[in-house]
Amino acid sequence: MRSMKRHEQTVAGTREVVQLVRGQATSDGDGVRLTRVIGGRALGELDPFLLLDEFGSDSAADYIGGFPSHPHRGFETVTYMLEGRMRHRDNQGNEGLLVAGSVQWMTAGRGIIHSEMPEQEAGRMRGFQLWVNLPAKDKMTAPRYQDIAPERIPLARTAGGAEVRVIAGEHIDADGTATRGPVSGIAIDPLYFDVSLSKGARFEHALAADHNAFLYVFEGQAQVGDRATAVVRGDLAVLAPGDRVRVTAPAAAARFILVAGAPLGEPVVKYGPFVMNTRAQIVQAVDDYSSGRFT
Numbered sequence: 001m002r003s004m005k006r007h008e009q010t011v012a013g014t015r016e017v018v019q020l021v022r023g024q025a026t027s028d029g030d031g032v033r034l035t036r037v038i039g040g041r042a043l044g045e046l047d048p049f050l051l052l053d054e055f056g057s058d059s060a061a062d063y064i065g066g067f068p069s070h071p072h073r074g075f076e077t078v079t080y081m082l083e084g085r086m087r088h089r090d091n092q093g094n095e096g097l098l099v100a101g102s103v104q105w106m107t108a109g110r111g112i113i114h115s116e117m118p119e120q121e122a123g124r125m126r127g128f129q130l131w132v133n134l135p136a137k138d139k140m141t142a143p144r145y146q147d148i149a150p151e152r153i154p155l156a157r158t159a160g161g162a163e164v165r166v167i168a169g170e171h172i173d174a175d176g177t178a179t180r181g182p183v184s185g186i187a188i189d190p191l192y193f194d195v196s197l198s199k200g201a202r203f204e205h206a207l208a209a210d211h212n213a214f215l216y217v218f219e220g221q222a223q224v225g226d227r228a229t230a231v232v233r234g235d236l237a238v239l240a241p242g243d244r245v246r247v248t249a250p251a252a253a254a255r256f257i258l259v260a261g262a263p264l265g266e267p268v269v270k271y272g273p274f275v276m277n278t279r280a281q282i283v284q285a286v287d288d289y290s291s292g293r294f295t
């Protein structure tokens with residue numbers, strides 16, 4: 001009873017910014033230049049989120065190498081393409097083209113081997129890849145893909161002047177209008193919105209009080225929370241506990257992704273593309289992969 005009361009006291013209210021994180025420039029795959037925002041030195045992990053990369057370049061040299069064949073086990077990769085085209089192929093014969101505005105939510109589960117290669121030799125490539133952890137009970141589940149075409153991602157226009165692409169979770173406007181994203185059946189009950197604010201617009205929305213949440217501003221600048229913390233392009237804001245989020249754009253237009261999910265509270269042992277709960281499971285993953293058991 002007492003703990004419940006304390007719980008309510010600590011989580012009600014607007015989420016404020018507890019940490020601002022700048023991504024670090026790095027490269028991955030075959031020389032793809034990107035910015036690692038989660039999964040680097042500044043923010044190693046935000047349970048259940050293991051990694052967030054932003055990629056974006058007009059120069060083919062920065063992305064043309066792509067991500068040749070590599071494995072994953074124990075988590076999910078979420079690719080959101082803003083511009084450009086990427087071809088996906090895996091060792092089970094699955095293939096798909098990720099076009100601008102599309103999302104691929106891939107549950108690697110017990111293991112896939114895939115490649116992610118640009119389907120263009122020039123022009124702009126831009127987007128995000130997020131790694132979402134799986135609970136221990138689901139780490140060896142069968143692989144699953146949700147390939148979502150741009151037209152399947154609904155757009156909610158709010159009374160506050162925000163435009164919200166609802167990728168996962170449910171957007172509920174001030175008048176009660178609900179817009180549900182197409183991603184389904186994900187363990188951490190994710191919310192993934194792409195929010196555009198024109199100058200002077202505001203975005204307010206409920207968030208599950210027990211979920212971890214962040215937003216990442218990738219265009220312009222915004223102010224977050226009742227304290228109006230400034231968050232500029234390239235900043236990731238880790239949000240404090242609370243049951244709603246409030247973002248305004250008084251100085252300039254802003255665009256950001258808002259992501260939330262239920263923390264797992266389980267041990268995380270990472271080794272490159274394998275994310276398990278124990279070292280023994282990592283040794284097993286390496287052995288399974290090198291013995292050709294990712295089938």
Ligand code: FE
Pocket residue numbers: 067070072077114116
């Ligand atoms: Fe991959």
